[in-house]
Amino acid sequence: MAEKKITLEQVRHVARLARIDLYPDDEERLRTDMDQILSYVDKLGELDVNGIEPTVQVGESGAPMRSDEVTNSPNAEAMLANAPVRHRGYFKVPKIIE
């Protein structure tokens, strides 16, 4: 058995970063899947990428600038229409500050 690419503890840490509550059964399954995939992507290690620029974006336009102007008209009711829980003109969430 090759060395583990990712431990159960790391899986739990990543799940906390990603804000996903893992069911106990999921943890080992995810660890096994991620381990298999990470072992596979290890093949990138065969390539020498010294001095190679990373490709972040393939478009031709780069990152064009535009003037910082409001172009849409405010429509709070439309924005709130999908809120799971609302209170008057607000999105309602559980208490954050004790």
Add this chain to the structure above:
Amino acid sequence: MSSSTELNRLTIADAAALLHKREISSAELTRVCLDRIAAVEPQLNAFITVTQKAALEQADAADRRIKGGDAPPLCGIPLGIKDIYATKGATTTCASKILSNFVPPFDATVIAKLRGEGAVFVGKTNMDEFAMGSSTENSAFGPTKNPHDLTRVAGGSSGGSAAAVAAGECLGALGTDTGGSIREPASFCGVTGIKPTYSRVSRYGVVAYASSLDQVGPFAKTVRDAAILLRALAGHDPHDSTCSARPVPDYERALTGDVSGLRIGVPKEYFVAGMDPTVERAVREALKCYEAMGAKLVDITLPHTSYAIACYYLVATAEASANLARYDGIRYGVRAAAEDMISLYEMTRAQGFGAEVKRRIMLGTFALSAGYYDAYYLKAMKVRTLIRRDFDCAFEDCDVIVTPVAPTTAFKLGEKMNDPLTMYLSDIFTISVNLAGLPGLAIPCGYDANGLPIGMQIIGAPFAEETILRTGDAFERSGAVIPRRPAL
């Protein structure tokens, strides 16, 4: 028309001609599609939502517009829309539980463009959740079946759109393609699909998966229809800063049928041991057909092909982990009951996302996390440069590249569901095209012994959509392959 029940079998080009001559009405055409949907959906599951009432209203409006003269080519044409596009007033789920109740207050740019053309939307098509998958089995609303064989997958992630066009539920459809999600289902269902050059079509209002790879594109029965649809979709959009300002050609005019002197690159890395020999044979036959039409075959090499999947599953998952952070149960979508804020996020996402989506968010989060960024994500972005360079070099010696779309024909439902890596490998011939941002066309080029369609991929240089459409159309015109209708 002799039989109105066959109107759904028309191409867009033929239907448009009949609509404009007012030999048929859009209302009639739309009803035939809706009847077909009602008849086959219980078996196929190509749609998540059927928008019957709105479709008939759109059809009536289209008929009035046609009567008034000067209607655009897509006016009155019934289309299927992948459920990844924001459609104002119509539920947009992305095949996820987390968005199962989401009704967008706006239209995606391409949806607004199609509405402007007077197109008719018959419904929102099924897909892999958040476009993550190669079989449409990762849908929270059940898998789409392949119309050619109901025990097999339709491909994915845009499997619903491909199946809907193949089964005659609509005349064309919209998909998206991040790693093969238009081309692979087109291949499996025996229809035409094009992934345009990255930035050719606006992504505004398209639920984001991997923003540097995602691209919008159409499904159709013929290359000509795909050209008509692409012209309506492409073009600059101030709402998408990555969208190209290049003028949009009249793609239909490029379909001359002439491929004499065309240099077709044949990459040795795409004809490998382990692929279905029937698929290889069909593509080789198509290449012979091109030679007979005066094209020249050129042996080329794309040496980094075998690294594409590894590269993709780091780049795409990293981008996905960032893009999907917005699903937190606060402003829209489904929220889990929880006492505190952090639990609310964690429970909402645990209950709202399916297994594959969680797997990719986790992988992407890991690849971007402290201590692993350089080894995984940065390395993958550098390998992406090598893959792009392979194509740059190849296009010095050829005008298009022809390959199979997938190593096999449609596989059985459930066959790869318990093995994510094997599922990922079904995209081995399509994924490099997204990493390099190139246009790729999938067209049928034969059938295997079970009658399952085989797809051929025609890859072009950036913005060479006209060349790949011309190449595909020439093959279609040659009559070498007669498209088969599913028995369904």
